Amino acid sequence: NAGVTQTPKFQVLKTGQSMTLQCAQDMNHEYMSWYRQDPGMGLRLIHYSVGAGITDQGEVPNGYNVSRSTTEDFPLRLLSAAPSQTSVYFCASKPSSGGWGRVYGYTFGSGTRLTVV
Amino acid sequence: KNEVEQSPQNLTAQEGEFITINCSYSVGISALHWLQQHPGGGIVSLFMLSSGKKKHGRLIATINIQEKHSSLHITASHPRDSAVYICAVRRNFGNEKLTFGTGTRLTIIP
Numbered sequence: 001n002a003g004v005t006q007t008p009k010f011q012v013l014k015t016g017q018s019m020t021l022q023c024a025q026d027m028n029h030e031y032m033s034w035y036r037q038d039p040g041m042g043l044r045l046i047h048y049s050v051g052a053g054i055t056d057q058g059e060v061p062n063g064y065n066v067s068r069s070t071t072e073d074f075p076l077r078l079l080s081a082a083p084s085q086t087s088v089y090f091c092a093s094k095p096s097s098g099g100w101g102r103v104y105g106y107t108f109g110s111g112t113r114l115t116v117v
Numbered sequence: 118k119n120e121v122e123q124s125p126q127n128l129t130a131q132e133g134e135f136i137t138i139n140c141s142y143s144v145g146i147s148a149l150h151w152l153q154q155h156p157g158g159g160i161v162s163l164f165m166l167s168s169g170k171k172k173h174g175r176l177i178a179t180i181n182i183q184e185k186h187s188s189l190h191i192t193a194s195h196p197r198d199s200a201v202y203i204c205a206v207r208r209n210f211g212n213e214k215l216t217f218g219t220g221t222r223l224t225i226i227p
Contacts, residue, residue: 031213042121042203042217050213058214090160096213105162106150106215113158 002027006091006109013081013116021076021112023091029107030096032074036060036087037111043090049074050096081116088113120144123204123218131226136191138221140204143185150215151178151189152203160203163189196225 007022025032033048035058045058049068063085065077074093078085091109124139140149151163164171164178166187171178175194180187191198204218 033213040219042119042219043205043215044217045214048213088158092160094213105165106152107162108152108160111158111160 004091004093004107004109006089006112008112009110011112011114013078013114015081015083015116017081018077018079019081021078021089021091021114023074023076023109024072025074025093025107026072027093027095027107028071029093030071032068032091032093033058034064034066034074034076035090035092036085037090038087046076046089078114083116086114086116119218120216121204121206121218123202123221125221126219127222127224129224129226130194132195134194134225136194136198136223136225138189138202138204138223140187140189140218141185142187142204142206142216144206144208144216146182146185146206147209148207149180149187150205150207151187152205154201154203154220156200163202191223194225196227199223199225 004025030051034046035043037043044060046064047066049055052068052071055066089112092106094104094106121142149166153161153163166180175192177190201220201222203220205215
């Protein structure tokens with residue numbers, strides 16, 4: 001089925017461990033992004049990419065790295081997990097607006113619930 | 118003050134009632150999105166607006182650019198509408214970043 005696939009759905013890490021959250025989409029969307037969702041707060045943008053080879057920081061990038069080697073994949077790496085990174089992580093994609101004022105909806109993955117102990 | 122404010126934070130209503138959820142923003146925007154987050158956590162895009170009004174089934178979304186305000190209406194509400202509804206704004210056409218509200222938790226009682 002077309003959509004955004006996130007893995008894993010659940011993960012428990014110890015402080016200091018590293019891991020990669022996977023995100024893949026099969027809709028040929030140019031734009032991909034990672035968000036974290038914490039209780040009482042809106043979704044916050046971590047990193048985003050407007051196309052293969054292009055990434056940029058969002059609102060809360062510290063402690064996370066990303067790369068975009070293909071259009072389909074946009075992994076999020078936690079280099080040294082901290083309890084403050086306990087959160088639910090969402091990946092989303094959409095076609096690029098292309099600067100022409102077109103508005104497209106986002107397709108979200110099902111989320112990854114990460115706990116750092 | 119958050120750039121995107123939603124009201125109410127929580128809303129409980131009886132099945133069949135007309136529902137209104139509000140979103141106010143304090144910055145210039147190029148587009149506004151309404152999202153629905155199911156109790157299981159999944160997020161679905163409902164509407165994307167840059168002006169006027171859109172309708173899909175029992176859902177209606179409106180935006181007033183001058184007033185910096187958008188509303189999401191649900192007619193003939195049903196328990197399956199119970200979810201968190203999230204408003205998000207995009208600042209500029211050349212910038213894809215979204216700023217999110219904290220959401221409105223809607224519960225529809227049978």
